[in-house]
Amino acid sequence: MKDPGSTAPSPSAACESCAVYRAASLKKLGVNMEEHDYIVALAGNPNTGKSTVFNALTGLRQHTGNWPGKTVTRAEGAFEFEGKRYKIVDLPGTYSLLSTSVDEEVARNFLLFGKPDVALVVVDATRLERNLNLALQVMEITDRVVLCVNLMDEARRHGIRIDDRALARDLGVPVVLASARQGEGLPELLQALSGVATGRIICRPFRLQEEPAAIRDVLHELVQEIHKAYPHLPNARWVALRLLDGDERLAEAFRTGELGGLDRVSEVSPATATF
Amino acid sequence: MPTSSEKHEGNSSAERILDLAQSLRWKVGQEFHDKLVEALYAEASRIAQRAVILPGQGQRWDWDRAVDRLVTSRLWGFPIMFLLFALMFWLTISGANVPSGWLSQILVDGIQPWLWSLATALAVPRWLGGVLIDGVYLATAWVVSVMLPPMAIFFPLFTLLEDLGYLPRIAFNLDYLFKKAGAHGKQAMSMMMGFGCNAAGVVAARIIDSPRERLIAVITNNFSLCNGRWPTQILMATLFLGVLVPPHLAGIISAAAVIAVALLGVFLAFAVSWLLSRTVLRGEVSTFSLELPPYRPPRLLQTLYTSLVDRTLFVLWRAIVFAAPAGAVIWLVANVKIGDSSLAEHLIRMLNPMGMLMGLNGVVLLAYVIAIPANEIVIPTVLMLTVLSQGLQGVGGGAGVMFETDSARATFDILQAGGWTLLTAVNLMLFSLLHNPCSTTIYTIYKETGSVRWTAVATLLPLLLGIGATVTLAFIWRLFAG
Numbered sequence: 199m200k201d202p203g204s205t206a207p208s209p210s211a212a213c214e215s216c217a218v219y220r221a222a223s224l225k226k227l228g229v230n231m232e233e234h235d236y237i238v239a240l241a242g243n244p245n246t247g248k249s250t251v252f253n254a255l256t257g258l259r260q261h262t263g264n265w266p267g268k269t270v271t272r273a274e275g276a277f278e279f280e281g282k283r284y285k286i287v288d289l290p291g292t293y294s295l296l297s298t299s300v301d302e303e304v305a306r307n308f309l310l311f312g313k314p315d316v317a318l319v320v321v322d323a324t325r326l327e328r329n330l331n332l333a334l335q336v337m338e339i340t341d342r343v344v345l346c347v348n349l350m351d352e353a354r355r356h357g358i359r360i361d362d363r364a365l366a367r368d369l370g371v372p373v374v375l376a377s378a379r380q381g382e383g384l385p386e387l388l389q390a391l392s393g394v395a396t397g398r399i400i401c402r403p404f405r406l407q408e409e410p411a412a413i414r415d416v417l418h419e420l421v422q423e424i425h426k427a428y429p430h431l432p433n434a435r436w437v438a439l440r441l442l443d444g445d446e447r448l449a450e451a452f453r454t455g456e457l458g459g460l461d462r463v464s465e466v467s468p469a470t471a472t473f
Numbered sequence: 474m475p476t477s478s479e480k481h482e483g484n485s486s487a488e489r490i491l492d493l494a495q496s497l498r499w500k501v502g503q504e505f506h507d508k509l510v511e512a513l514y515a516e517a518s519r520i521a522q523r524a525v526i527l528p529g530q531g532q533r534w535d536w537d538r539a540v541d542r543l544v545t546s547r548l549w550g551f552p553i554m555f556l557l558f559a560l561m562f563w564l565t566i567s568g569a570n571v572p573s574g575w576l577s578q579i580l581v582d583g584i585q586p587w588l589w590s591l592a593t594a595l596a597v598p599r600w601l602g603g604v605l606i607d608g609v610y611l612a613t614a615w616v617v618s619v620m621l622p623p624m625a626i627f628f629p630l631f632t633l634l635e636d637l638g639y640l641p642r643i644a645f646n647l648d649y650l651f652k653k654a655g656a657h658g659k660q661a662m663s664m665m666m667g668f669g670c671n672a673a674g675v676v677a678a679r680i681i682d683s684p685r686e687r688l689i690a691v692i693t694n695n696f697s698l699c700n701g702r703w704p705t706q707i708l709m710a711t712l713f714l715g716v717l718v719p720p721h722l723a724g725i726i727s728a729a730a731v732i733a734v735a736l737l738g739v740f741l742a743f744a745v746s747w748l749l750s751r752t753v754l755r756g757e758v759s760t761f762s763l764e765l766p767p768y769r770p771p772r773l774l775q776t777l778y779t780s781l782v783d784r785t786l787f788v789l790w791r792a793i794v795f796a797a798p799a800g801a802v803i804w805l806v807a808n809v810k811i812g813d814s815s816l817a818e819h820l821i822r823m824l825n826p827m828g829m830l831m832g833l834n835g836v837v838l839l840a841y842v843i844a845i846p847a848n849e850i851v852i853p854t855v856l857m858l859t860v861l862s863q864g865l866q867g868v869g870g871g872a873g874v875m876f877e878t879d880s881a882r883a884t885f886d887i888l889q890a891g892g893w894t895l896l897t898a899v900n901l902m903l904f905s906l907l908h909n910p911c912s913t914t915i916y917t918i919y920k921e922t923g924s925v926r927w928t929a930v931a932t933l934l935p936l937l938l939g940i941g942a943t944v945t946l947a948f949i950w951r952l953f954a955g
Contacts, residue, residue: 245766290679296510299682324767327521331513352767357528365524379772404520406512413501413508423493427486439509441494442501449494452487 224388225278226257234276234285236395239309241336242320243329244291247348249273250378251320251387252288279388284395287312293328295335296443303447309339310448311456315395318387320346323353323360323375333369337403338436343371344390351377370402405435417442537767541642545765550646555732557639561630562728566707566715569622576618585611603808604801612800615853616792620704624785627703631669632780636771640665644763652758654743655750657686659763660693664742667697668735671914674699675921685756689746691918692931695910696742698735701792701848705905706731708852712885713898730902738906741938792849799843799850803857817858831940832900832947836891841904846912851905856884859891896950900943907939 242248252258256275273288289308290301309317317340321329326347337343347360366373372390376383393399420438424431431437440448450456544553588610592602634640644661651658659681667674671694678690698706710730715723750756806817821835828834840854888897909932910918919928 243764245764294510296506300679326525327518330517330521334513334517352769359526361524361526365520368520368523404516406516413505416497416500420490420494420497423490427490438494441491442498443506443509444498449491452491455487 223280224255224384226255227276227278227283228257230276233283235282236284236315237312238284238286238391238395239312239314239317240286240288240320241305241309241317241332242291242348243293243322243325243332246291246320246322246329247378248288248291248320251318251346251348251376252286254378254381254384255284255286255388279392282392282395284391286318287314292332294332295339306339307447309336311451314340315342316391317343318346318391319343320348320378323347323349324356324358326360334404334406337369337371338405338439339433341401341403341432342394343369343401343403344387344394345369345371345373346378346383346387347373347375348378350375350382351380368404370404372399372401413442540768541765544639544642545645550642554643554646557634558735559728559732561627561634562707562731563724564630565623565627566711566727566731567724568626569707570711572622573618576621577614580614580618581611585614600808604804608800608802608804609797610800612796612803612850612853612857613793615856616796616850617789619708619852620792620849621785621789623704623707624700624789625781628780628785629777632776633771636769636776638766638768641763641765645765648763650743651746654747655756655758656689656693656743656746657681657683657759660686660690660742660746663690663694664697664739667694667699669700671695671697671699671910672917675914675917678921683756683759685750685754686759688922688927689749689754691921692749692927692934693742693745695914695931695935696738696745696906698738698906699848699911701851701911702905703731704849705852706734706902708884709898709902709905712888713893713895716885717895734902734906737903741907745934745938792847795844795847796850796853799846799854800857802843803854807858821858830947831904831943832896832950833904833943834892834897837897837901837904841908845909848905848911856887859887896947896954900946903942903946904939907935907942909933909936 240248240252252273252275255277257277258273258275274285275288276283276285278284287308289305292299292302292305295302295306295309308314317336319333319336321333333343333345345365347362347365350360353360360375362373362375372394374383374387374390376387378384390399394401417435417438420441421434424434424438428434437448441452543549585606588606589602592606640662643665644658647661647664648658651660660678662680663674663677665674666677674694674697675691678687678694681687681690707727710727711723714730715727718726803817806820807815809816811819817839820839823835824838825835828836828838831838836855836858840851840858843854844851909915915928915932918931919925922928922931
């Protein structure tokens, strides 16, 4: 990808359909997060380049380093794209959302209670299999997910190729191949983010269906109850699974009514699915 | 107000669901969690296999694996680690002297007299000039000339290692030892961060899941020599240990001494972790998986930029911010007279017996009290207190104008005039490793643990160790040196 600033001919109709041209309407806002239209949550395994993506979008210089566990707190920044302002929250890198360490809870709670408009999951192209575990877990919590397959330069060096269309089809969410260090794939990423945020793209995330036979009926019973109480909860099945797993934080959210707040009607009807 | 009944209803339906979940939990059985995770992994693997196209089967030479086999090998892992750090310190120590001299020539020999002549021309009162020029300006100039060159060399080198991906390999090498000490293997990571800044290291301990092991990591983080303390180590080693050997060996010996102190810190981190996990923080060692990231070619310009702006200038700025007011305080305690001598002299005299017992002196102890906000200013404070309290007017053209052409040499002269010996230097290196954390770190520990008790433990434990170590060494030293 060429630097969009260096070649700036007068915009013509042809240009407007080009991702490079549209990426030029990215305005990095740094820490100026006032009056955002959308919230983007940035999740992913440790050391997949989340902070690099974060920096590329916001123009901030969140420290990046080649070791897992560098970001342990939430970092926040903002950018403007096509006239809409996005607040982006860089969550700690985690391998899963199932255990109870502080960093995993920070990430999980934000995805669940922070009500992000898009969850951007950054995965390592050279370690896709392991990284998809987290992506699948995020997709259980929220259906507005964009998958960024980062570190493509490294994957190419190892001779690995990724079939992004097959991946998008299987996962049911937009997939963007990127190499954030070089700025490669950022225009496409912005398109996907704004698509999901504005509802132009409707995700139909893949969700695990085959639970162990022993718990199928039990789970079904609980999901039914949750649906009755909270008809618009987007992740009743996941909530039920967490309750069965004895998740205290979630049980507390039930008691305090915090979960009821998540029971929102989604602004776009799911019938117009494009994915 | 319909809300209260609605709320009540909402709560009751929530309670009903929770009760149901609770009763159903008995049915799903113990292995439910594992089954779920298994299903998740199976799906991830299935989807990934459909999307990833791997290179042809011809086994290629895998650089990463070959390098990993070497740097994490039982035989070579530790020697390579030691050599890499030795090289870094040697480059830092031998490279920093010349620019340090230049800087002090400009800032101290050049600008300071000019400031005084300006002050005289403007008829600024003598005491105000003293506070501003001999106090604030001189402390700042010292911090810059003593600290900037070594940091500008050390941090880019450290950042290069970090970007390359070497730090997780160190964690891998040290994991076995941490396990032996009853601590979490990820403590290696927070320890590494501590070598940059202890406050950052304390926050980094969040990656440790178990509260017990996290507390151990927080308490022992101070044993990692932080940025602010490297210059003290490097300066002491250069001045007092480097001179013991022929000049061509001086750099290597100084570097070895600094590494020895850093390793002592690492050893103590293990020892204290072991002690804590056997006494007040007993418990099981948790297992975890550590991913060794691929080696990535560091981007040189980016590295230079990040390390210079984010680390070097950040630390330098912090040092200056704390050094400037400290400079004023130092000048004041050295010049405010109570009876026949200055406040500083009273304080130093008071602290001297304790200092002597520790093989140090009252000046060093007073400096450590003044320098609680930032370790960075210990050395400048020591120098200023020595000069101002001893009335070393003969060293330069007056109080403050003491740097000749070579700053290190001049510093050595001042310290020797203040009665410093090899023992003082070695014990200062020890005490710099083993004393209370700076106020920022103490506050961070309190925020992370939320406990006054553990904050007190983390603060006082290293201080007591430091007093114990220096007193013991001084006693033994005097026994043999007579």
